[in-house]
Amino acid sequence: MDGEAYATLQKSARDHLWMHFTRMSSYDQADVPIIVRGEGPYVYDAKGNRYLDALAGLFVNQLGHGRTDLVEAAAKQASELAFFPLWSYAHPTAIELAERLAGYAPGDLNRVFFTTGGGEAVETAWKLAKNYFKLTGKPMKHKVISRAIAYHGTTQGALSITGLPGLKAVFEPLVPSTFRVPNTNFYRAPQHGDDLEAFGRWAADEIAVAIENEGPETVAAVFLEPVQNAGGCFPPPPGYFQRVREICDQYDVLLVSDEVICAFGRLGHMFAAERYDFQPDMITFAKGVTSGYSPLGGMMATDRLMEPFLHGTNTFLHGYTFGGHPVSTAVALANLDAFENEGINKHVRANEGAFRATLEKLNDLPIVGDVRGDGFFYGIELVKDKATKETFDDAEAEKLLRGFLSKALYASGLYCRADDRGDPVVQVAPPLICDQEHFDEIEQLLRAVLTEAWSLL
Known part of the structure; x- marks a missing residue:
């Protein structure tokens, strides 16, 4: 891109584009990063610089960039039927995708309600939970339990379920009747020593305590990510x-597995509930279902939850204009074809140990306190003191993450996330096509930048 075109884009971005979750003042004196193309696990900016996409866009791009098969599927579908809603009508790719997803999902999660993204999927699941219990004689069941620091989306309902006070304060009052329980951050659970299983039992039992405290007759659902994203990748x-499932059965509370990030290969399976061997009542999904080539999300429900809506005038009065868009569902089918034909899940399972081992080399750095995660989904917690696990205060985290790390990582050629929702972490979740060459590149770039960060501190 020549200098004049670049300058024009920069001015337009500053004057007209409102970027998401972005301090717009950051670009008063700095250029807006403009990404213009991608190829495999790499993206390129308008100046021609290359970056390893170590966050898969935003936990989205499972198959990497530049996949002509997905592009051709979109073009073919758009030429045949570019749009039609699912409001009392259907189209072939939505039908085919619903059947295919039901085949992948555990148990009798046989019904698929399509949305355009993850927040809408979470919103749909909460609305269904409340609607279902009203239809089945338990109209007081409406409350939701979720975990501390968990992120579930930005719509008013999904944001209410989210456990990050800083994201919520400016939008309050939100939807009432949501309650928080502990997450599974074992690194910050000293009272349990080295007994991970005992810690897990305690964390699960806290859900039962919350249900009892609110009254089981008022609690509709528990929303949990299989591996919690915010806070830096907390595996179960x-x-x-298994204990959470027992608790939900005991109190007739629905278990929602929020797999917006964790599904479609991120953990080496189509659905993370399969990896961790539990049966949810609903699964929410988005992101990797199309590898980001077209927007799509959805909520999957068991036959039990669908049953009341199969009779008389009962109707789930909910929907989205672009939910289950024909082009998006066609892309998703092509994406899943590639998963099967190229053995993507098998590749993740075969390489996750090497990815973990490569990232764990960073444990020799004084700033690295913990490396955690599963599959191709890892968080690296940064600390001020390894021995005591002392974290950074707010001012130090601001200086470390936004003042240095985010910019330095990008300048080094690595696109990933430096985040302080919870304790400061760096998150890496590259495209699922990556191998040892890319793991090494991630580790080497992280090592150089984190070493410099420590010297500055």
């Missing part, structure tokens, strides 16, 4: 989800 301890 052994037995955790």
Whole structure:
């Protein structure tokens, strides 16, 4: 891109584009990063610089960039039927995708309600939970339990379920009747020593305590990510989800597995509930279902939850204009074809140990306190003191993450996330096509930048 075209884009971006979750003042004196193309696990900016996409866009781009098969699927569908809603009508790709997803999902999660993204999927799941209990004689059941620091979306309902006070304060009052329980951050659970399973049992039992405190007759659902994203990739301890399932059954509370990030290969399976061997009542999904080539999300429900809506005038009065868009569902089918034909899940399972081992090399750095995650989904927690696990205060985190790390990582050629929702972490979740060459590149770039960060501190 020549200098004049670049300058024009920069001015237009400053004058007209409102970027998401972005301090717009950051670009008063700095250029807006403009990404213009991608190829495999790499993206390129308008100046021709290359970056390893170590966050898969935003936990989205499972198959990498530049996939002509997905592009051709979109073009073919658009030429045949560019749009039609699912409001009392259907189209072939939505039908085919619903059947295919039901085949992948555990148990009798046989009904698929399409949205355009993850927040809408979470919103749909909460609305269904409340609607279902009203139709089945338990109209007081409406409350939701979720975990501390968990992120579930930005719509008013999904934001209410989110456990990040800083994201919510400026939008309050939100939807009432949501309650928080502990997450599974074992690194910050000193009272349990080295007993991971005991910690998991305690964390699960806290859900029962919350249900009892609110009254079981008022609690509709528990929303949990299989691996919690915000806070830096908290995997479930052994037995955790099995105990949560028992609790939900005991109190007739619906278990929602929020797999917006965790589904479609991120953890080496189509759905993370399969990896951790538990049966949800609903699964929410988005992101990787199309590898980001077209927007799509959805909520999957068991036959039990659909049953009341199969009779008389009962109707789920909910929907989205672009939910289950024909082009998006066609892309999703092509994406899933590639998953199967190229053995993507098998590749993740075969390489996750090497990815973990490569990232764990960073444990020799004084600033690295913990490396955690599963599959191709890892968080690296940064600390001020390894021995005591002392974290950074707000001013130090601001200086470290926004003052240095985010810019330095990008300048080094690595696109990932430096985040302080919870304790400061760097998150990496590259496209699922990556291998040892890319793991090494991620580790080497992280090592150089984190070493410099420590010297500055």
